[in-house]
Amino acid sequence: MSEESVPPEWDVIVVGAGPVGENAADRAHKAGLTVAIVEKHLVGGECSFYACSPSKALLRPIHATRASQRVQGSEGATVDPPGVLARRDAWINRIGTSDRFDDSGQVGWLDHVGITLLRGAARLTGKLAIEVDGKPYRARRAVILATGTEPTVPPVPGLREAHPWTNREATTSRRVPDRLAVLGGGVVACELAQVYAALGSAVTVVELADGLLGRNEEFAGRAVAEALERDGVDLRLGTRAESVSRLGPSGEVTLELSDGSSLTTDELLVAVGRTPATDGLGVVEVGGQLDDAGYVRVTERMEVKGFGDDEPWLYAVGDVNGLALLTHMGKYQARAVGDLIGARAAGREPDERTTVPWAVDAGSPQVVFTDPEVAAAGLTEAEARERGLRVRVVDLPMDKAAGAGLQAEGYQGQARIVVDEDAGVLVGATFVGQDVAELVHAATVAIVSKVPLTTLWHAVPSYPTMSEIWLRLLEEYGV
Numbered sequence: 001m002s003e004e005s006v007p008p009e010w011d012v013i014v015v016g017a018g019p020v021g022e023n024a025a026d027r028a029h030k031a032g033l034t035v036a037i038v039e040k041h042l043v044g045g046e047c048s049f050y051a052c053s054p055s056k057a058l059l060r061p062i063h064a065t066r067a068s069q070r071v072q073g074s075e076g077a078t079v080d081p082p083g084v085l086a087r088r089d090a091w092i093n094r095i096g097t098s099d100r101f102d103d104s105g106q107v108g109w110l111d112h113v114g115i116t117l118l119r120g121a122a123r124l125t126g127k128l129a130i131e132v133d134g135k136p137y138r139a140r141r142a143v144i145l146a147t148g149t150e151p152t153v154p155p156v157p158g159l160r161e162a163h164p165w166t167n168r169e170a171t172t173s174r175r176v177p178d179r180l181a182v183l184g185g186g187v188v189a190c191e192l193a194q195v196y197a198a199l200g201s202a203v204t205v206v207e208l209a210d211g212l213l214g215r216n217e218e219f220a221g222r223a224v225a226e227a228l229e230r231d232g233v234d235l236r237l238g239t240r241a242e243s244v245s246r247l248g249p250s251g252e253v254t255l256e257l258s259d260g261s262s263l264t265t266d267e268l269l270v271a272v273g274r275t276p277a278t279d280g281l282g283v284v285e286v287g288g289q290l291d292d293a294g295y296v297r298v299t300e301r302m303e304v305k306g307f308g309d310d311e312p313w314l315y316a317v318g319d320v321n322g323l324a325l326l327t328h329m330g331k332y333q334a335r336a337v338g339d340l341i342g343a344r345a346a347g348r349e350p351d352e353r354t355t356v357p358w359a360v361d362a363g364s365p366q367v368v369f370t371d372p373e374v375a376a377a378g379l380t381e382a383e384a385r386e387r388g389l390r391v392r393v394v395d396l397p398m399d400k401a402a403g404a405g406l407q408a409e410g411y412q413g414q415a416r417i418v419v420d421e422d423a424g425v426l427v428g429a430t431f432v433g434q435d436v437a438e439l440v441h442a443a444t445v446a447i448v449s450k451v452p453l454t455t456l457w458h459a460v461p462s463y464p465t466m467s468e469i470w471l472r473l474l475e476e477y478g479v
């Protein structure tokens with residue numbers, strides 16, 4: 001083989017430079033390994049440009065305005081749609097008024113720390129071997145897949161041809177349509193329905209299930225449904241779209257619904273879940289396994305399954321393994337994998353306490369950034385019972401905490417804890433209401449650390465904060 005034909009080599013190659021791939025690369029590099037990362041679109045991934053950052057940048061001014069409107073003595077705040085969109089543009093580094101975004105900040109960071117960026121689409125070609133746009137590269141120790149997901153477009157007749165918005169268009173649009181229909185009633189749908197309703201669109205949500213936010217406690221979905229209805233959103237629950245048609249490339253969109261009605265709108269957002277980005281990635285061809293939905297199957301150490309007792313070389317972290325479609329949980333897996341590969345390369349026994357991301361199984365913490373917010377950690381009551389746990393649930397209105405009344409006049413909200421009666425520990429908690437997002441980490445700490453309720457009792461919340469809801473919940477439980 002001539003020198004020129006020897007493929008460039010690093011210790012570790014990471015495929016996908018979303019937040020999870022970036023973290024895995026960083027951690028492996030910090031362990032003393034040489035690392036390259038491959039990205040086919042923007043360094044920073046879906047999260048930075050089309051998901052977490054723009055959606056939260058859009059929601060925050062809406063929250064701030066409403067919070068101010070709910071406090072006596074603070075008047076006059078209104079949502080300024082051009083200002084909201086400009087704030088979002090700043091967060092996603094939009095280049096002028098174009099539909100292009102600047103990832104030079106993230107690229108600069110890679111350069112600064114010494115991680116090589118390969119631009120292009122990667123696929124596995126063999127053990128420790130990949131191709132990027134047809135060019136071969138090799139890894140000495142490991143390949144980490146962090147390719148994320150893409151929006152699912154369900155097989156509704158006419159839907160694809162109607163060129164619906166996905167999260168990408170909805171989070172980056174510079175135009176507020178007069179009418180917006182949203183297919184789906186999960187997290188993406190609820191957050192973005194609220195954004196567009198607040199910006200002035202007439203929004204209709206079409207959801208198959210009988211409630212919103214089906215992965216959360218039912219009361220959370222009900223509270224968000226009531227809030228969206230107060231915002232003027234038309235909720236069509238228990239309804240499916242049977243067919244979709246569009247008049248011309250940017251004309252009106254009409255949906256025929258399962259209840260026999262039809263709905264005409266200017267734009268249609270599809271938010272019915274995600275599809276893993278594994279098509280054409282070569283996982284199965286090199287011996288790895290995918291599940292029926294196409295997610296990469298992994299062991300508890302994020303090693304791709306299918307290689308028997310061979311020395312592990314292929315790992316998958318973040319959305320692409322389907323364990324938890326959340327940035328923070330993917331980054332947690334990435335830290336574990338980076339450390340694991342570092343330890344293995346150094347011939348050290350990997351430390352199970354940090355290299356097995358077991359907290360995924362405890363139930364991921366998540367905040368839905370609607371108004372009201374839904375902040376949850378651990379298991380819902382139903383999930384805990386499905387696991388065979390003997391649980392007791394305590395429910396309280398959030399205004400049992402003095403801090404809630406100070407936060408807003410007539411504060412509306414609800415809190416629930418799920419207690420494992422046999423172990424005497426918390427296994428789940430959900431808070432619904434304005435500004436509850438920051439309450440969730442206390443719940444995560446208690447759940448992950450398995451703090452006995454009798455010990456938690458001594459963690460005294462400050463007066464008069466909303467955290468005093470913890471005291472009220474434990475009192476109600478009977479500690």
Ligand SMILES: Cc1cc2nc3c(=O)[nH]c(=O)nc-3n(C[C@H](O)[C@H](O)[C@H](O)COP(=O)(O)OP(=O)(O)OC[C@H]3O[C@@H](n4cnc5c(N)ncnc54)[C@H](O)[C@@H]3O)c2cc1C
Binds near residue numbers: 019123328330
């Ligand atoms: C609208 C919306 C809002 C969200 N808000 C939140 C939130 O507030 N909090 C939260 O925790 N989560 C949120 N999520 C989920 C979050 O976006 C994902 O969990 C997160 O992006 C997963 O990160 P990742 O790095 O695994 O994948 P991604 O962010 O999807 O990154 C994967 C990267 O891999 C690249 N890639 C794919 N295939 C290849 C290939 N073959 N070769 C080279 N590169 C490739 C892609 O271009 C992409 O850059 C939201 C999701 C959506 C849709």
Ligand SMILES: NC(=O)c1ccc[n+]([C@@H]2O[C@H](COP(=O)([O-])OP(=O)(O)OC[C@H]3O[C@@H](n4cnc5c(N)ncnc54)[C@H](O)[C@@H]3O)[C@@H](O)[C@H]2O)c1
Binds near residue numbers: 185239240368
């Ligand atoms: N704040 C956050 O943390 C945040 C925000 C957005 C997204 N995310 C993550 O992104 C992931 C994807 O979110 P999502 O909202 O796209 O998916 P999801 O799985 O949360 O919700 C999809 C919804 O669409 C409904 N549905 C499915 N097929 C349908 C159809 N044909 N017609 C009508 N409704 C249909 C489902 O019943 C479900 O309620 C989530 O798992 C979430 O964890 C997180």
